[in-house]
Amino acid sequence: MAAAEYFEEVASCVTDPIERVREVSLRSVDYWLSRPEQFDFLFAMAGKKTDIADDDEMRFGESPVVMRALNVYYHAVDALFDALPEPPLPNRLAGDTLIAAIYGVVLVPRTTPTKRWSDTCMMVELTVDAIIDNWVSGRGRDGHIRRSLSMKRKPR
Known part of the structure; x- marks a missing residue:
C-alpha cells in the first residue's frame, strides 16, 4: 500500500516524538487530500451498503494493509x-x-x-496541536477524562 509506505517514510524522518505525531498526522492528511477519490472510497462509506464481516472473518479496517498504515500512528503515539x-x-x-x-x-x-x-489543513493542524497539548500537559491523568465522560453518558 503506497499510503502506508509514505506514512512510514514520514515517521522515519522525524526523531522528536511530538513532531513525529504532528508530521505523521499532517502529512497523512496532505496525502489523502491529494487523492480525494481514494480517501472517499476508504473513509466516506456513510450511507453505502458494505459487506460486514462475520465474527470469524477479517474486516477491511483490520486487514494487514490497513493495520500497517494505522500502526504508524500507534507507534508515533507510543514513542x-x-x-x-x-x-x-x-x-x-x-x-x-x-x-x-x-x-x-x-x-x-x-x-x-x-x-x-x-x-481543512488549518483545521487539522489546530486539532492535532490541541490533542498533543492535552497529552503533554497531562490533563488526561488521574482518570479526569474517564470521570468527565462518564458524567455525560446516559445509562444504558
Whole structure:
C-alpha cells in the first residue's frame, strides 16, 4: 500500500516524538487530500451498503494493509508517551482518538459540500496541536477524562 509506505517514510524522518505525531498526522492528511477519490472510497462509506464481516472473518479496517498504515500512528503515539513522565491515557485510546479526529476533520467538509468550511489543513493542524497539548500537559491523568465522560453518558 503506497499510503502506508509514505506514512512510514514520514515517521522515519522525524526523531522528536511530538513532531513525529504532528508530521505523521499532517502529512497523512496532505496525502489523502491529494487523492480525494481514494480517501472517499476508504473513509466516506456513510450511507453505502458494505459487506460486514462475520465474527470469524477479517474486516477491511483490520486487514494487514490497513493495520500497517494505522500502526504508524500507534507507534508515533507510543514513542511520544514513552518520552512523557507518565502516559496521560491508554496509548491505544490516544491513537484511535487522534486518527478519528483528523480523519473526521477531513471527512465532514468532504461530505458536506453545501457549507463553506474553513481551510481543512488549518483545521487539522489546530486539532492535532490541541490533542498533543492535552497529552503533554497531562490533563488526561488521574482518570479526569474517564470521570468527565462518564458524567455525560446516559445509562444504558
